[in-house]
Amino acid sequence: MNYNCNCSRTNYLDHNYTYWEDREITSDEFEIINFLEKSYDLRSKSILHIGIGNSFFAKKFFKNQIFGITISQKEIDLAYSLGLPNYKVLLCDKYSLNFKEELNHMSFDLIVDTNLKSYSCCQVSFDFYMENLFHKLNKKGTLITSQNGMIWYKTLKPKLSFNFRNFFHFKLKEVEGNKENVLSHKELKSLAGQFNLEFSFDDKLCYLKK
Numbered sequence: 001m002n003y004n005c006n007c008s009r010t011n012y013l014d015h016n017y018t019y020w021e022d023r024e025i026t027s028d029e030f031e032i033i034n035f036l037e038k039s040y041d042l043r044s045k046s047i048l049h050i051g052i053g054n055s056f057f058a059k060k061f062f063k064n065q066i067f068g069i070t071i072s073q074k075e076i077d078l079a080y081s082l083g084l085p086n087y088k089v090l091l092c093d094k095y096s097l098n099f100k101e102e103l104n105h106m107s108f109d110l111i112v113d114t115n116l117k118s119y120s121c122c123q124v125s126f127d128f129y130m131e132n133l134f135h136k137l138n139k140k141g142t143l144i145t146s147q148n149g150m151i152w153y154k155t156l157k158p159k160l161s162f163n164f165r166n167f168f169h170f171k172l173k174e175v176e177g178n179k180e181n182v183l184s185h186k187e188l189k190s191l192a193g194q195f196n197l198e199f200s201f202d203d204k205l206c207y208l209k210k
């Protein structure tokens with residue numbers, strides 16, 4: 001994948017990495033699902049889900065068209081094994097130039113990314129991602145993120161691992177991340193302003209509306 005910064009990084013296309021496919025949905029994303037179920041009209045809305053994890057989100061909203069992004073091939077294998085007809089997924093680093101290219105002609109009514117900045121390599125890549133993401137929003141579209149997800153940060157390191165189910169396999173291991181990846185309200189609000197989006201929040205989530 002290509003980037004507009006020179007940070008050293010893992011090439012997620014190198015191996016069939018395992019990451020979140022066997023883990024529980026985070027409570028942060030669960031809060032977003034709760035909000036969508038209770039307070040959001042999802043009828044015929046197209047959704048971009050960044051960070052598909054175990055695809056719990058896609059199973060919940062299987063009637064909607066969902067396009068998912070992940071850096072783990074094993075998460076993709078799980079996603080397709082579910083056989084959901086409206087669900088497509090792509091192996092792509094959201095901070096890369098490829099993200100912009102691969103989603104070139106796509107736009108969405110709703111974007112969900114629980115961890116907007118959590119895995120960013122640097123500010124340049126994060127700003128580039130946010131600009132791309134905002135351009136993917138349809139008119140009146142909404143981007144939703146989690147307040148807890150905003151303060152969570154990790155770096156993913158490749159690791160050769162062994163267990164009796166997968167034998168030798170490559171996994172993405174979370175190690176201490178960059179504290180600058182804590183995304184403040186101030187920064188998110190300022191980004192929203194830059195791209196003419198309406199910013200609001202409650203005790204759990206942040207909303208950016210076009």
Ligand SMILES: C[S@@+](CC[C@H](N)C(=O)[O-])C[C@H]1O[C@@H](n2cnc3c(N)ncnc32)[C@H](O)[C@@H]1O
Pocket residue numbers: 019020024025026028029030050051052053054069070071072075092093094095114115119
């Ligand atoms: C902590 S898991 C959370 C999964 C799910 N969103 C949830 O909250 O339960 C983070 C997710 O983000 C994805 N991810 C991490 N870094 C990414 C990146 N740079 N580009 C795209 N997806 C990424 C991982 O593959 C994984 O699906």
